Amino acid sequence: MSIYRVEKTEIPVVIFQADGSVMKGVVFLSAATYNHMGTQTLYDLMKEPGDFFPFRSETGNFCVTNKQTITHIRFEPRASNPQYQTLGHREEVEVRFVGGEQLTGTVIIEMPEAKSRLFDFINAMDGFFALQNQEAHYLVNVRQLRDVSPKG
Numbered sequence: 001m002s003i004y005r006v007e008k009t010e011i012p013v014v015i016f017q018a019d020g021s022v023m024k025g026v027v028f029l030s031a032a033t034y035n036h037m038g039t040q041t042l043y044d045l046m047k048e049p050g051d052f053f054p055f056r057s058e059t060g061n062f063c064v065t066n067k068q069t070i071t072h073i074r075f076e077p078r079a080s081n082p083q084y085q086t087l088g089h090r091e092e093v094e095v096r097f098v099g100g101e102q103l104t105g106t107v108i109i110e111m112p113e114a115k116s117r118l119f120d121f122i123n124a125m126d127g128f129f130a131l132q133n134q135e136a137h138y139l140v141n142v143r144q145l146r147d148v149s150p151k152g
Contacts, residue, residue, distance in 0.1 A: 014074040018144055025057040046128045071097045071144040074136045092151040097144050105133030122148050
C-alpha cells in the first residue's frame, strides 16, 4: 500500500454524456470533505476544483472523466441524516439538454425569499444541481441545459 493512498467509498452511478453516451460504474468518495462535517457526497465531488474526476466502469476499466461533458448523473443517495433537513420550496420542472434529452422531476429552491423564482435559482447555479423524480436522484449540469420549464 502506498503512503499516498487514501481510503475511498465507491458509489454506483450512471453518467450521461453530452454526446449521447452512457457510462455505468463507480466514483470514489472520501471519508471527509473540506466544506462540511461528514463524508463527501457526489455533489461535493462535482463541486471540487478541477475538471476531471476518477471513474471506474462496470467492466473494471479506469479513467478520469471530464465534468463539463456530463449532462446528468443518476445515483442512489446514501441514507440521509435527519439532522440535515433541506430548506426551501419544491418546484416540479422539466429540463431539456442541448442534445435534446429531457428529464422531469423536483428541484428544491434554496434561495432568499426575494430571489426564489426558478429563473433566479438556475441563474445562481454554477456546475451541478440536484433533481429528484420517482425513479432516481440526479445531479444535472447547468452548463449542458438548453432550457428549464416549470411543470404543471
